[in-house]
Amino acid sequence: MKKFQLILIFGFIISLVTYGIYSRLSEEYDFFYEYDSRYQVYSVEDPPEKIYFAGEEMPLEDKVVAKKFENELQVQTFWNYSKISLIKRARHWLPQLEPILKQHGIPKDFKYLAVVESMLNNVESPKSAAGFWQIMASTGAEYGLEINEEVDERYHPIKATHVACQYFKDSYKKFGNWTSVAASYNIGMSGLSRALRNQNETSYYKLNLNSQTADYIFRIVAIKQLLEHPKEFGYNVPRYNPYAIPMKRIPVKESIPDLAVFAEEHGITLEILREHNAWLLKNSLTIKDPEKTYTLLVPRNPEMLVKKETKNASPQQAQTDSIKISVTDSTLSRR
Template identity: 50%
Template sequence: MRKTQLIAVLILAFLLVGYGIYVKLSEEFNFNFTFNTGPQFYSSENPPDQIYFAGETVPLEDKKVSRRFAKELKSQTYWHPARAVMLDRAHFWLPHITAILKQYKVPEDLKYLAVVESGLQNVDSPKNAGGFWQIIPQTARNYGLVINDEVDERYHPLLATQAACRYLQSAHLLFSSWTNAAASYNSGINGMTQAMLRQRKSSFYQLKLNQQTTDYIFRILAVKQLVEHPKEYGYKVSRYSTLNSRIRMIKVNKSIPNLTAFAQQYGITYQTLRSYNPWIKKNTLTIKKKSYILLIPRKNTPKPPLRASKPIVPETTGTASSKPQESNANEY
């Protein structure tokens, strides 16, 4: 019995000495082992101390505001493959959208409305809203978009951005705040106006609005944080979008009587042309005093450029040419 106890004590002593030697060596030689077989997840428990939207301060010192932002930030930055796809699309489309916002003197941050509205995809809603900016037909016509038997410009990302800019400009003139203008994009101008008059408050952050509109603004703020700081939340973002290698933009400023023949000039089918340009509804395209940007797939997939080319801004007027002209300076 004593012999067994002695052996047990010796084994325990040996283990303790061995562990002590391991700890000593680890400290001396800085042995660090990290087991990692998947993507890195970054904590969003602690949001930034201060953020701005369209040049306006977000009052994070207000605990209610800070809590709502932190909750939405955690939701929007949690790692998911769909968000990686969204970031790739944002890398391609946001420079073009930003160029149009600047043309209309609308703050760059308003581009995140399109990200929240549609994920920068031509989608439809049950309320008959469509396109990147989720515009309903009547609003589209009110702000200069054409909807007829040939085209529905709500689904043209660049032209729809122009319409959104016109709306946001008018909302800003009324509310004197870009945050309020953004909120009205969800609630409607009447809804925002009535809430401000009824509650006698002029700041979005002091208004009690419907849950959808409240969530809408905080989602925009969270998406802005993610798009501008993706690495902080575990997303690896390339210096170029994968769309750069798959899509070309061409500019046409003369009517096209046969889009099937036009598509064949670029080695694609009419069906493919329509899939890349869902705003086209027929086999003809009538152009008067304007130009259109068309998307077509690249035949080959060359190595993408390290930097995006100069963004294209649609023209509102243009002179007719004998054939469709490719915009070389703006090609992707």
């Protein structure tokens, strides 16, 4: 009997040690994501003391405002695998957007508008808004983005961020507070002005708006809470990030008739080239202005992404290489 008890105790200790090692490894490598039930719970009865957006306090003493924030926080922080990918994209992209916001004097919280707009995916909406910031073609052209058959700089995360900042500055001149500026990005400056005037209000939080705009600020702040405090909501994200690929910049001053050839010359495929330069719409790049220079991003270590064929490889080695290519390319599929 004692021997059996000792075996049980020993087995229990081994299980605890194994679990401890696994938990540590899961933070560093891409293992199965385990949900942590010790997530943060927010309720109207027990609200946080202060919640801010762009340095402006959300009036949580208003029970209607507090309830809207609670609802949006529950939706945006609900545990699922897509949020893991979002957190990884955010950790790669948001540090690149922050310096641009700072350069233009825009509060850093505005980076979360890009997250709400597109989940940091280069996508096009049903209304033809495009890119991280979901910019309409007319707005992009008005603010200086190049948009034609070959190039659409709305899909250029860095250039599009500069344009978004120009919009924010113009909007701030009109409204004088950052909460209204953010709301105007969803409903438009004229739309927000009309709502404030018709309803004789001065605060976004007092307006009766369409459901999307009415939830917009709450969604931004809820996403902010998730991305700044993921572990509090049960997200244990591995340190490995497939989006963090070292890149090199290649200036291009002459037309490229075939981007597939250009990609091959740099040791990658056309698919990978367009993955990191989503603003390229065609398989060619024509430069008509001799003063124009484009910058293409190319992986610094392409051999880590594309395994080239070897003539004298054995069938067994070729099969192994094929598996490596398949696994690597799966992380680079277009978002």
